[in-house]
Amino acid sequence: MTRAKAKQLGTAQEGEPLLFPVPARPDAEIRVAPIDRPLWTGSKARLIQRYIRLFIMITHHGNYIDGFAGPQSVENRDDMWSAKLVLELEPKWLRRFYLCDVSRDQYRFLQDLKKAHVDRNITIKRADCNVWLPEIVKEIKPKEATFCLLDQRMFECHWSTVQSIARHKKAENKIEIFYFVPTGWWRRSVTALGDERVLKQWWGRSDLDAVRKLSAHGLKMAFVDRFKELGYKSVMPWPIYGKDGTVMYYMVHATDHPEAPGLMRRAYKNAVTPLDPPEQFGLKYAEK
Numbered sequence: 001m002t003r004a005k006a007k008q009l010g011t012a013q014e015g016e017p018l019l020f021p022v023p024a025r026p027d028a029e030i031r032v033a034p035i036d037r038p039l040w041t042g043s044k045a046r047l048i049q050r051y052i053r054l055f056i057m058i059t060h061h062g063n064y065i066d067g068f069a070g071p072q073s074v075e076n077r078d079d080m081w082s083a084k085l086v087l088e089l090e091p092k093w094l095r096r097f098y099l100c101d102v103s104r105d106q107y108r109f110l111q112d113l114k115k116a117h118v119d120r121n122i123t124i125k126r127a128d129c130n131v132w133l134p135e136i137v138k139e140i141k142p143k144e145a146t147f148c149l150l151d152q153r154m155f156e157c158h159w160s161t162v163q164s165i166a167r168h169k170k171a172e173n174k175i176e177i178f179y180f181v182p183t184g185w186w187r188r189s190v191t192a193l194g195d196e197r198v199l200k201q202w203w204g205r206s207d208l209d210a211v212r213k214l215s216a217h218g219l220k221m222a223f224v225d226r227f228k229e230l231g232y233k234s235v236m237p238w239p240i241y242g243k244d245g246t247v248m249y250y251m252v253h254a255t256d257h258p259e260a261p262g263l264m265r266r267a268y269k270n271a272v273t274p275l276d277p278p279e280q281f282g283l284k285y286a287e288k
């Protein structure tokens, strides 16, 4: 571009003094191809398992934190329980597992799971994860790749818990979060909610009147924005469908790793197909 043309367009050429400081260009958003088939609620645990498999192929190590770790469906816990499917992954490159559930009955399943994997480093806790996760997150070292599943039912996860996980690692990639946003029953639930404190802890801000009015789509986008405000380089909502073909909820994936959104797309696409042997992945399968 000539200097005259640049002047005409109001842009500066290299070396030319600028009237105003130019803000740093934000990192370009990481883009992945749109999904071409729906994932059903029954496949959520397999989505998580498939993603973690791809995650460890890249990182060769990692920690897994699950704040709401008990099985959603007790009768289907053999093949639809995230914590179990992730623990069964080979190669066993994930190093530490932190599994929490507040319910006495659900905690028993965590005890059984730990007994079935005596060779793994698993910490289980019967607690409110809003108390426990901010404590254990301090054990995560800056260079440790870490994935945190926050698979609440509706309003159980306090936003302050999300913040303490997201803010723990300052210099390296932040802890990845996979966060449940219920949209299918959102309007019904928020209308029926009597206790304002529950909404406030979940949302973590005082603009509750505006939140109460959000549509399901608005709620999803609001959480995408909230995760972006935490500084994540990529925040993507992945729809999970019910049997009637409508979206029941979104799993919002917040990550700093440039390859992670593409891996999640791949996991989403392949969640219903059998696990490939590691060499099929086409990823570098290096020594630990």
Ligand SMILES: C[S@@+](CC[C@H](N)C(=O)[O-])C[C@H]1O[C@@H](n2cnc3c(N)ncnc32)[C@H](O)[C@@H]1O
Residues within 6 Å of the ligand: 045, 067, 068, 069, 070, 071, 072, 073, 080, 081, 082, 083, 100, 101, 102, 103, 106, 127, 128, 129, 130, 151, 152, 153, 156
């Ligand atoms: C939707 S289920 C989790 C499903 C699980 N991720 C799976 O793959 O099957 C939610 C779990 O969170 C537990 N829970 C609810 N509130 C909690 C809290 N404040 N802290 C820890 N666990 C909680 C429930 O007991 C229940 O087991």
